[in-house]
Amino acid sequence: MTLLQVNQVSFSFNSKKLFKAKNQTNKVLNEISFEIEEGTCLGLIGTSGAGKSTLGKIILGIQRPQQGQVLFQGYDIYSADKATQQKIRRDLQVVFQDSYSAVNPRMTAERIISEPLENYEKLTIAENRKMVIELMERVGLSEKDLIKYPHQFSGGQLQRINIARAIALKPKLIVLDESVSSLDMVTQSLILELLRELKDDFGLSYLFITHDIKAAFSISDQIGVLEKGELVELYDSKDQFFSSKHPVIKRLRDSILAEHPRFRTITTKVNWVNTTKISRQS
Ligand SMILES: Nc1ncnc2c1ncn2[C@@H]1O[C@H](COP(=O)(O)OP(=O)(O)OP(=O)(O)O)[C@@H](O)[C@H]1O
Ligand SMILES: [Mg+2]
Incomplete structure (x- = not known):
C-alpha cells in the first residue's frame, strides 16, 4: 500500500534584497x-x-x-x-x-524519550517508565543510562536515543x-x-x-x-x-572509492574544459 x-x-525561498526594488525568488x-x-x-x-x-x-x-x-x-x-x-x-x-x-542538554535520556509519550499517550508513571526502558533496550542501551544527560553519551549513543524517541509512538x-x-x-x-x-x-x-x-x-x-x-x-x-548513463549519476558513481586503493581513480580538473583521469596502478 x-x-x-x-x-x-x-x-522557492523568497530572498528579500535590501537594495533591489523587487524580492527575488x-x-x-x-x-x-x-x-x-x-x-x-x-x-x-x-x-x-x-x-x-x-x-x-x-x-x-x-x-x-x-x-x-x-x-x-x-x-x-x-x-x-x-x-x-x-x-x-x-x-x-x-x-x-x-x-x-x-x-x-538539560534533560535526562528518560525525559528525552518520554516527551512524545507524554504529549500523545495517557500513561501512568510506571507504564511510562516501563515503555522508556523497553525503548532504551530496543536501541541497544540499558536502564542505567536513563539518568544520564546528553553530554554523558557518545554521538552514536545519543543518535540511538534520538531513534528511540522517534519510534516511541510507533x-x-x-x-x-x-x-x-x-x-x-x-x-x-x-x-x-x-x-x-x-x-x-x-x-x-x-x-x-x-x-x-x-x-x-x-x-x-x-x-x-x-x-x-x-x-x-x-x-x-x-x-x-x-x-545508468545519466551524467549526474555517473559523477556520483565515480565519487565512490573502490575498496582497494589499486582500483581507485582520481578525477583531476586540469583546466576549465577538460578533465583527466589518473589511475592509481601499482
Ligand atoms: N531558509 C532558507 N532561506 C533561503 N534559502 C535557503 C534556506 N534554506 C535552504 N536554502 C537554500 O535552498 C537550497 C537547498 O537547501 P537544502 O538545505 O534543502 O539542501 P541539501 O540538499 O539538504 O544540502 P546539504 O546536503 O548541504 O544538507 C540551497 O541552495 C540553500 O542555500
Ligand atoms: Mg541537508
Missing part, C-alpha cells in the same frame, strides 16, 4: 513526484544544496510548498482537518544529523536526514543495522536522505537522485543505478 505520495511539488525544488510504499525505504541521494532537507521539511509538514501536494495515507498533510493532521504528526517522525542539537514513516553522516564508519554501520532491524520489526518506512551512496544502498529499497531541485532519476534496484 502507498504510504506517501509526493505530487508535483515545487518550492530562489527555486529550490521543481515538480518533484515520487511515492513511498509501506515498509520500504527510499534513499534520496544528492550533493550539498540539492534541496534534500527542504524536501524532507515539506514532507514533515514544516514547510508548505507553493505548488503540489503531499499525501500521507491519502490525506493532504497541509489541508487535512485538525484531528487528521495531529494523527499524521504522530505517524511521521524525524531523526536529524546532529544528535546533540536535537536534544535538550510511527509509520521516519525521515532520516543525514542521520548517520557525522558518525565514524563502525558506529555508522551499527546504526544502519539497527535501523534495518527496526524497519523489519515495526514495518517502518524511511525516507533516508544522504549524500553517501554507500549508506543509502545499504538500507534502501529504492534510490532517488536529487540534483539542483530536480529528481533526475528514480531506481527500483542498485543494478539500475550502476548501469
Whole structure:
C-alpha cells in the first residue's frame, strides 16, 4: 500500500534584497513526484544544496510548498482537518544529523524519550517508565543510562536515543536526514543495522536522505537522485543505478572509492574544459 505520495511539488525561498526594488525568488525544488510504499525505504541521494532537507521539511509538514501536494495515507498533510493532521504528526517522525542539537542538554535520556509519550499517550508513571526502558533496550542501551544527560553519551549513543524517541509512538514513516553522516564508519554501520532491524520489526518506512551512496544502498529499497531541485532519476534496484548513463549519476558513481586503493581513480580538473583521469596502478 502507498504510504506517501509526493505530487508535483515545487518550492522557492523568497530572498528579500535590501537594495533591489523587487524580492527575488530562489527555486529550490521543481515538480518533484515520487511515492513511498509501506515498509520500504527510499534513499534520496544528492550533493550539498540539492534541496534534500527542504524536501524532507515539506514532507514533515514544516514547510508548505507553493505548488503540489503531499499525501500521507491519502490525506493532504497541509489541508487535512485538525484531528487528521495531529494523527499524521504522530505517524511521521524525524531523526536529524546532529544528535546533540536535537536534544535538550538539560534533560535526562528518560525525559528525552518520554516527551512524545507524554504529549500523545495517557500513561501512568510506571507504564511510562516501563515503555522508556523497553525503548532504551530496543536501541541497544540499558536502564542505567536513563539518568544520564546528553553530554554523558557518545554521538552514536545519543543518535540511538534520538531513534528511540522517534519510534516511541510507533510511527509509520521516519525521515532520516543525514542521520548517520557525522558518525565514524563502525558506529555508522551499527546504526544502519539497527535501523534495518527496526524497519523489519515495526514495518517502518524511511525516507533516508544522504549524500553517501554507500549508506543509502545499504538500507534502501529504492534510490532517488536529487540534483539542483530536480529528481533526475528514480531506481527500483542498485543494478539500475550502476548501469545508468545519466551524467549526474555517473559523477556520483565515480565519487565512490573502490575498496582497494589499486582500483581507485582520481578525477583531476586540469583546466576549465577538460578533465583527466589518473589511475592509481601499482
Ligand atoms: N531558509 C532558507 N532561506 C533561503 N534559502 C535557503 C534556506 N534554506 C535552504 N536554502 C537554500 O535552498 C537550497 C537547498 O537547501 P537544502 O538545505 O534543502 O539542501 P541539501 O540538499 O539538504 O544540502 P546539504 O546536503 O548541504 O544538507 C540551497 O541552495 C540553500 O542555500
Ligand atoms: Mg541537508
